[in-house]
Amino acid sequence: MSNNQPKGPIGIFDSGVGGLTIARAVRELMPNEDILYFGDTLHLPYGEKSPDAIRRYSEAIARFLLKNEAKCILIACNSASANAFHHLKKTFPDVLFINVIDPVVDFIRLNKFSSVGVIGTKATITSLAYQKRLDGISNQIIAKATPLLAAMIEEGFTDGNVAESVITAYLGNDHVSQSDALILGCTHYPLISEKIKQVVSDQCTIIDGPGIIAEYTKNQLEDLALVAERKKPGTIRIYVSDHTPSFARLAGLFFGDNLDLKEQNLAYDPMG
Numbered sequence: 554m555s556n557n558q559p560k561g562p563i564g565i566f567d568s569g570v571g572g573l574t575i576a577r578a579v580r581e582l583m584p585n586e587d588i589l590y591f592g593d594t595l596h597l598p599y600g601e602k603s604p605d606a607i608r609r610y611s612e613a614i615a616r617f618l619l620k621n622e623a624k625c626i627l628i629a630c631n632s633a634s635a636n637a638f639h640h641l642k643k644t645f646p647d648v649l650f651i652n653v654i655d656p657v658v659d660f661i662r663l664n665k666f667s668s669v670g671v672i673g674t675k676a677t678i679t680s681l682a683y684q685k686r687l688d689g690i691s692n693q694i695i696a697k698a699t700p701l702l703a704a705m706i707e708e709g710f711t712d713g714n715v716a717e718s719v720i721t722a723y724l725g726n727d728h729v730s731q732s733d734a735l736i737l738g739c740t741h742y743p744l745i746s747e748k749i750k751q752v753v754s755d756q757c758t759i760i761d762g763p764g765i766i767a768e769y770t771k772n773q774l775e776d777l778a779l780v781a782e783r784k785k786p787g788t789i790r791i792y793v794s795d796h797t798p799s800f801a802r803l804a805g806l807f808f809g810d811n812l813d814l815k816e817q818n819l820a821y822d823p824m825g
């Protein structure tokens with residue numbers, strides 16, 4: 554299955570709203586591209602799932618996006634990037650897949666941070682995807698799973714006392730927040746980056762994942778002559794596997810109220 558048409562949409566998927574932080578950055582950088590987004594709200598959180606389950610869900614989503622003519626697939630979920638990227642590339646060898654880990658690791662390599670902290674879901678941190686890629690690039694890598702953060706954000710707690718207490722419990726007085734650079738290794742976390750900034754040490758740079766990933770995607774599309782030649786703004790279509798009010802509310806905050814948001818059930822292969 555392959556779709557190498559520049560006019561096709563950029564396919565983007567995540568387990569929920571987190572990937573919208575990436576979709577928004579892609580939209581800002583490439584306003585004329587069509588975006589086709591899938592949020593797998595039925596199976597959220599991926600961060601608590603096994604690698605096998607994450608691969609199965611990701612494969613079904615990729616099939617859906619490709620059936621709808623996606624010209625590439627941006628895996629806007631760290632848990633899926635860490636656990637399903639290689640599986641997807643092997644399953645669909647002709648398709649351009651972009652994960653959210655490699656662009657950030659490239660950025661760290663170029664900017665030579667001596668110690669790097671990374672926070673993310675259990676599925677991301679235990680996969681060692683960041684730790685392996687950063688090995689030899691930074692002198693010290695400190696990784697920490699912060700599983701409550703994504704659930705807290707999905708529930709709308711991005712500000713106020715609850716957010717502050719949970720962030721401080723994870724990051725206050727912890728080595729991870731003393732590093733030179735902190736990777737927000739979960740696509741939900743940019744929504745609380747200002748709060749995180751208040752807790753980490755002053756010399757710690759918070760890496761802007763969405764901006765870096767959007768730029769990387771643009772370069773890939775240019776290299777493969779896949780940029781749309783459209784002169785007007787592209788469309789944004791959003792599908793979810795379970796239409797929840799919290800997704801609709803957060804998606805509205807990103808892209809306005811006139812959202813093209815639909816529910817779509819996917820066929821999953823239970824045997825993987």
Ligand code: DGL
Pocket residue numbers: 567568569571572597598599600601629630631632633673674677703738739740741
């Ligand atoms: N979007 C997921 C990630 O970047 C976090 C939410 C989840 O656990 O599904 O890892």
